[in-house]
Structure formats: structure tokens, C-alpha cells
Amino acid sequence: MDISSELETGLKSHQKRPFLEECRDKEKVHQLVDRISDLPDHMIAHVLYFLETNEAVRTSILSLKWRYLWKGVTRISLSGNNFGSGKFSSLLEHVLQNCTSTNFLAYELNCPLAVDISCLNTWISRLHSHIIEKLIVHANNIINLTLPVTPLPQCILFYSTLVTLKLHCFEIQIPESIASFPHLKSIDLQVIFLDGEAAVNRLLSCCPMLENLNLFGFLDDVKVLKIDISVSTLRKFDLRLIETGTNYRKKLDIVIDAPNLEHFYIDDDSFNRYVVKNLSLVSNVFVNYESFGLATFKRAYKVCLLKLFKGIATTRFLTLLWSTAAVLRSALSYGWPTFPYLIKLVLHLSSISGRTCLSKFLHCCPNLKVLILDLVSESIITYFYG
Amino acid sequence: MASSSSSSLSRVVVKSSDNNLFVVNKKVASQSQLLKQCIDNMEEKGTNDVILIPLSNVTSNILTLVLEYCEKHADFADDDNNNQELKQWDHEFLKKFDYATLNSLTMAADYMVTKSLLNLCCQFIADSIKDLTVQQIRQIFDIKNDFTPQEEADIKNENAWAFR
Numbered sequence: 403m404d405i406s407s408e409l410e411t412g413l414k415s416h417q418k419r420p421f422l423e424e425c426r427d428k429e430k431v432h433q434l435v436d437r438i439s440d441l442p443d444h445m446i447a448h449v450l451y452f453l454e455t456n457e458a459v460r461t462s463i464l465s466l467k468w469r470y471l472w473k474g475v476t477r478i479s480l481s482g483n484n485f486g487s488g489k490f491s492s493l494l495e496h497v498l499q500n501c502t503s504t505n506f507l508a509y510e511l512n513c514p515l516a517v518d519i520s521c522l523n524t525w526i527s528r529l530h531s532h533i534i535e536k537l538i539v540h541a542n543n544i545i546n547l548t549l550p551v552t553p554l555p556q557c558i559l560f561y562s563t564l565v566t567l568k569l570h571c572f573e574i575q576i577p578e579s580i581a582s583f584p585h586l587k588s589i590d591l592q593v594i595f596l597d598g599e600a601a602v603n604r605l606l607s608c609c610p611m612l613e614n615l616n617l618f619g620f621l622d623d624v625k626v627l628k629i630d631i632s633v634s635t636l637r638k639f640d641l642r643l644i645e646t647g648t649n650y651r652k653k654l655d656i657v658i659d660a661p662n663l664e665h666f667y668i669d670d671d672s673f674n675r676y677v678v679k680n681l682s683l684v685s686n687v688f689v690n691y692e693s694f695g696l697a698t699f700k701r702a703y704k705v706c707l708l709k710l711f712k713g714i715a716t717t718r719f720l721t722l723l724w725s726t727a728a729v730l731r732s733a734l735s736y737g738w739p740t741f742p743y744l745i746k747l748v749l750h751l752s753s754i755s756g757r758t759c760l761s762k763f764l765h766c767c768p769n770l771k772v773l774i775l776d777l778v779s780e781s782i783i784t785y786f787y788g
Numbered sequence: 789m790a791s792s793s794s795s796s797l798s799r800v801v802v803k804s805s806d807n808n809l810f811v812v813n814k815k816v817a818s819q820s821q822l823l824k825q826c827i828d829n830m831e832e833k834g835t836n837d838v839i840l841i842p843l844s845n846v847t848s849n850i851l852t853l854v855l856e857y858c859e860k861h862a863d864f865a866d867d868d869n870n871n872q873e874l875k876q877w878d879h880e881f882l883k884k885f886d887y888a889t890l891n892s893l894t895m896a897a898d899y900m901v902t903k904s905l906l907n908l909c910c911q912f913i914a915d916s917i918k919d920l921t922v923q924q925i926r927q928i929f930d931i932k933n934d935f936t937p938q939e940e941a942d943i944k945n946e947n948a949w950a951f952r
Contacts, residue, residue: 441891445898448906452914459950463922463943466934496947 443471451477451508455497473500476507477536478529482514490514491521498528508536526558534561535585538568569593570618582608590616603630611635618642621654621672632659640667643674658713666714673703678713685718692725704733712739721748730759738766746772800827800839802855808848809840812855819858821901846896850889854896857881857905882912887929 441449450458450472458472478497482490490513506529513522522541537558558569565585570592586609606612612633619629621643631639639660654674661680668676669690691707707729714720720741722730727749744767751760764770800817802810817823826841843851860881864874885893890909897905917925926933935943 441894445894445910448910449913449917452911453918456950457918459947460922461917461925462947462950463935463940464926464931464933468931469935469943 443474446471447474447476450475454479454481456480456493459497473502475501476503476505477510478506479508479510481512483512491525494525498525504532506532506534508538509534510536510538512538512540527560530560533563535563536566537561537564538566540570566590568616582610585611587611588614590614592618593620603632606631606633609633614638616640619644621645628655628657630657630659632657634661636660636663638665639663642669643672645672666717668710673706675702675706676710676713678710681713682716684714684716687714687717687719688721688723689726690723691729692723699729699732704729704736708733708736708738711741715739715741716743717741718743719746719748720744722750724750727751727759730763734759734762738762741767742769744770746770746774748774748776750776800841802851803840803842804846804848804851805844806847808851810848810851810855813859813862816855816858816862819861819902819904820854821903823900843900845899847892850892850896853885853889853893854900854902854905858902861904878908882908887913 446468450461453461455472455475455478458475461468462470462472478494478501480490480494480497494511509526509529511522511525522539526537526539539558558567561567562583563585564583566588567583567586568588568590570590589605589609589612602617606615612635615631615633615636615638617629617631617640619642631641639658641656643654653672655677656674657677657679658681659679661682663681663684665686666681666684667688669688671690671692673691689707689710691703691710707726747763747767747770749760749763760775764773798814800812800814800823802812802817802823804810812823814827817827823841826839830839846854860877861874864871882890890913894906894909894913897903897909916928920928925931933940
């Protein structure tokens, strides 16, 4: 039978038996596959991939078939929050010793408080011969904003197969020469910068494919004066700079040169200075530019914010938090850039942040289509300043 | 579905294991690496005939579901993988199936090399296991406990920490 006639009869026969009717015929479906255990081992392993390792180990009790399946997991994920800090290392040792997998892909450790740095280094280097694509290490919990003091384990720098790297609560201490990360697309760092200005630059210069960068920096005791984010492949950049103390310190110079950047998120609570270049593709920007509790602003801050705006003027979506609007209000007499492509603006305003800046801002957005004003935060602000 | 192009390769015909035929838009079919590979091979040969791709491991019921998924995902561009609307749709899509259907769907996704659907199914199964007791998992997935009491005690002892 040639294809076209087969197609015709086939389609006809299919029309006679509508799918939904068959689907209700549960009996028939059950004949095909009726239990999760009937999945082939490699697919059960895939299901186990998505479980925390302690959950995966628990499946060993289900039945004979399941007894050793967990040992083939390709992802180790342990959270210290679920155990006491003493238990964590023996659990991880147990897992590392028992897992027989030859192709670990992901390694995620959420260490309990006060984890020993030499242990951590050992654990991380244990999977060093595998093709790890995803490495996530939380060395600490920062819920109470105590400063992290764990230096970056050097062995991380040997995982050249990484695609995703997430390090929370490390000092950045990157050696002069490091291996490159030719596949690394996503970096998420929650760090303090102690290692001179070049640390971040060096890391970034080793990532020719980097698309996503999350940088959450603690600025207390910072020795760096300049952060240079010049990454031509970068598409998404989230920058949060936090100062936990109130000590006076010098402002950072932050240079951003990213011709392919689309999504740009800045949350800066200490008025650092920005130089943005080549952001011609940027289309979605969020800005929170403030100094907590500060009610008057130096000229330099206003100039810096307006310069930043000029750099992102091609954006189509823009969100400004009330603190940013407060700085804007005090800069009414300055020249503001025009946002020719801006179609959606989300503005958080209050009596303190100044509704006066709204009309001036609207003049800068000739093609605005959607304006969302958030006035809800007013009560919160009154509370802070009250 | 009106065809704007005269090229026969804008669509392919996929045959399920129970001999039903499905006409599939090329863009939709390309969500499956298996189908994409077939299409690419035929295009390389310069064939202008209708391609018939038999899938000996997938029934019409399940194939309809896989194609529904592919159709939805073909509507979104590659870099929209994090799209909230799509994620919501994915979740609603899987939610309506019983575990038997879900298993078949997982197998089909594996066979047809539709990686995002495979991940989605496995993640969904994992999520449903996560907060259950061992007894509940056995019950829901119809897993028979074939351990002797001694073996069961041994395993619990060996991995004691996991069973708290």
C-alpha cells in the first residue's frame, strides 16, 4: 500500500475512534504499563535525579528492584538543614562511598553552619574526575546576615565541564591563572570580595559562554574598588550590593560592558558608581538605588543615577523602586535622558519619594503604553521614617 | 491546517504502534529529536515524498499526548523555556493523568527523545514521591514489598539516617 492511500485509510480509522473515548478506557491503558517499577532502570534513575539524595536513598526500602537503584544517582544533593551539623559529613561520606555512578552530573551541597573548610574542599574534590555540569555549594546560611568567611575552595577551579556554578557565602580568592570554563553559562555568586579587584574579572574572563550572572556582594570590609563586568555573551545580569554595617567606606566603581545584555537588575543599597557601556540590546531593567535611611542626596549620586539611565535608555520595560524615585525627585533640575522605546514603566511612589518626579518622567517616555503606579509601599515608608 | 508552502516536508506522517496515522507539522515534530533526525535525514536525501515515521513503541493514546505537548512547546521560542505561562501549562497538562498514563508518557518521551517532556515527567513523579511515606509510595505506585523482614531491617539499618 502506498503512503497516501495508507494515510487516507489510517486517518479515517482514527476518526472513527476518537482519542478521548479511548483515554477513558482505563483498562486498556493499564495493560500497557501499570507501575512505576516497570520503568526501565535508567529512567527510574532519572526520576531519582530530581530527588534530594536522602529521599533517593529512602527508595531502597520499596522493593528488591529498588534496593540498589539509588546508588546509580547522577546527582548528589544534600541539605545540612535537614540534619545536625555533625551528621552531615558522615551522611555525605556514606553517599560518596556507596554511589557507583560513573557519570555524576550535578553536585549540590547545602552545608550546615560552621562547616570545616578542609572537609568542604575534600568533598568537592571527590567528584573531580566526573563530568559535573552543575555545582551548587552553600557554605553557610546568611539569614542573620553574619558575614561568611569561607574561602573559595580552589578545587572548584578544576571543574572545567561546569555549565552552572552557584556559590553562596565564599570569599572570592581566585588564583592568578585558572583553568577555563568553556561551557559555563550560568554563575550565581553570593560573596564578599576580598581578593583585590581582579578576582571577579579573572573568573569572568575564563567563561567565554557566560549568559547568566547573579552577583550578590557584601560590601563590608571590602578591599575592592572596582568591579569590571565586561562579558560580550551576557544576556541576564542580576547585581545586588549590600552593606550590612553603616561604616563609611569608599564607593565602588562598577563598569558594565555587555552588548548582548537583555535583562538587567540592579539592587544597590550604597550608591555605588556605575559606568555602563554598549547596552544597546537591553530591554528589561529593574533599578533600586538607595542608601537606607538617607533623606538627602549628594549631587554625585544623582548624576550617577542619571548616567546609569542614559546607559539603559534603549530599554522597553523599566521598574523603579520608591528609593530610586526619591533620588529622582531631588534631581528635577537636572537634564534627564529620553527613553524612546520604553513601553512599560512600573513606578513605586510615595509622598517621600515624590510624585513630583512622575510628570517629568512621563515627558521622557514618548512611546509609553503601560504605566503601573504602586502607591502601596507608602505606609511602609511612613513607618520607617516615622 | 492550511499549507502555505508546496514543500511536502512542511509536514510528516507519524504512525503509532496500533497503526493510527497522525499528520504533524514539521515545527511540532522537531520538538522530538527522533522525529527531527528522521526529517533531517530525508531532507538531506532531497526526498519530496511524504515521510512516514513508524513509532513501534508508542500507542495512539500516548502519541496524542506527546504531540499535544510538542504543539504547545513549538509555539514558544527556544529561549522562552522559563516562561511562566508555559510552566503553568506543563503542570496542568501532567496533573490530569493517572500514574499509568504518566509512566507511558515518560517512556514515550524517552523513546522519542523529547528531553524537556522527559525531564518534566520525571520531575513530576519525583515531586509526588517526595513527601510520601514508604507505605504511601508503595500503595500509589503499586509496588509490592518483596523483602523478607530481615532484609528490610538490614536496609533500614544500613541507611538508618534516611528513614527518620
